[in-house]
Amino acid sequence: MSSLKKSFNVRCRDFIHAGEASISVQQLLKQMHIDPVLIRRIAICGYEGEMNVVMHGGDGIYCVEINTDRIVLDISDKGPGIADIAKAMEKGFSTASDEYREMGFGAGMGLPNMKKNADEMIVESEPGCGTRVRMSFIIKQSTPT
Amino acid sequence: MQAADLAAQFNLTVVAGKKGLERTVSGGHCGDLLSEVMANAPVGCVWLTIQVHQNIIAVALLKEMAAIILTGGNRPDEETMAKADAEKIPVMVSDQRTYGLAGQLYSAGVV
Numbered sequence: 001m002s003s004l005k006k007s008f009n010v011r012c013r014d015f016i017h018a019g020e021a022s023i024s025v026q027q028l029l030k031q032m033h034i035d036p037v038l039i040r041r042i043a044i045c046g047y048e049g050e051m052n053v054v055m056h057g058g059d060g061i062y063c064v065e066i067n068t069d070r071i072v073l074d075i076s077d078k079g080p081g082i083a084d085i086a087k088a089m090e091k092g093f094s095t096a097s098d099e100y101r102e103m104g105f106g107a108g109m110g111l112p113n114m115k116k117n118a119d120e121m122i123v124e125s126e127p128g129c130g131t132r133v134r135m136s137f138i139i140k141q142s143t144p145t
Numbered sequence: 146m147q148a149a150d151l152a153a154q155f156n157l158t159v160v161a162g163k164k165g166l167e168r169t170v171s172g173g174h175c176g177d178l179l180s181e182v183m184a185n186a187p188v189g190c191v192w193l194t195i196q197v198h199q200n201i202i203a204v205a206l207l208k209e210m211a212a213i214i215l216t217g218g219n220r221p222d223e224e225t226m227a228k229a230d231a232e233k234i235p236v237m238v239s240d241q242r243t244y245g246l247a248g249q250l251y252s253a254g255v256v
Contacts (some may be wrong), residue, residue, distance in 0.1 A: 015225065020201025026207060044183050044209040051179075051200075104196045109180035116184075 007063040010053040012098035020056045021062040045135050048110040049075035055100050056111040076132040082125040146170045148212040157237035161226035165233035168211040173255045175243050176256045193243045199224040205234045216243040
C-alpha cells in the first residue's frame with residue numbers, strides 16, 4: 001500500500017467545526033479496516049491535538065499520513081508556542097482560560113493523554129513560533145481486527 | 146438495551162438525535178472534563194454530563210457512544226441539538242443529578 005496523506009485546516013476558537021478533522025480521520029481509518037483499538041488511540045490523540053489548536057494555537061493544520069507499517073498525525077499551529085514543554089507535559093498543568101475550563105477543557109490531561117496513546121510523540125515549540133506535535137502509531141500486522 | 150429503552154425505563158426526555166435511538170448501550174460513564182471522558186469512557190456507553198455545548202457531540206462520536214444524558218436539569222445548546230440530529234447521537238435530559246441517575250442505571254445492569 002502506498003502512503004496516503006490528508007490534511008485539514010483547524011481554526012482558532014472555531015468550536016462549530018472543532019473535532020471534525022479527528023472524526024474524518026476516524027471514519028477514514030474505519031474504511032481502511034485498521035484495528036479498532038488503534039483507531040480509538042488515534043481518535044484520542046487527534047482530538048486532543050485538534051482541541052489544543054482550537055483553544056491555544058491560532059490557526060493550524062492537522063495532517064494524517066497512513067503507511068503500511070504506521071500512521072502519523074502531524075498537528076501544527078501558528079499560536080503563541082509553549083514556553084516550557086516539560087511543564088506542559090505534566091498531568092494537571094494547563095494554561096486554559098476560565099471560559100474553556102467551564103466548558104470542560106483545560107484539565108491538563110491533553111498532552112499526557114496524547115503521550116500515553118501514541119507509540120512515539122515529538123513536541124516542537126518555541127514562544128512566538130507556534131507548536132508542532134507529531135505522533136506515530138505502529139500498525140501491528142498480526143493485530144486482530 | 147437500546148438507547149430508546151433507556152429513555153423509556155428511566156423517564157428521560159429525548160431532545161435530539163432521535164434517529165440514533167436504536168444504538169446499543171453497553172456501559173456507562175460520568176464526567177464533565179472532556180479529556181477525562183476521551184481517556185476513559187468505554188465504547189458504546191451512555192455518558193452522563195452537565196456539559197451542554199456542541200463539542201460533546203464530537204466526543205460522543207469519537208468514543209462511539211450510544212447516547213448522552215444531560216443531568217441536573219441542564220438543557221443542550223441549539224447548536225448541540227442540531228449537531229446531535231445530524232450525527233444521530235441521542236441526547237436525553239433528566240432533572241436528576243448525575244450521582245442518583247448513575248446509581249439507577251448501574252442497578253439496572255448498565256455497567
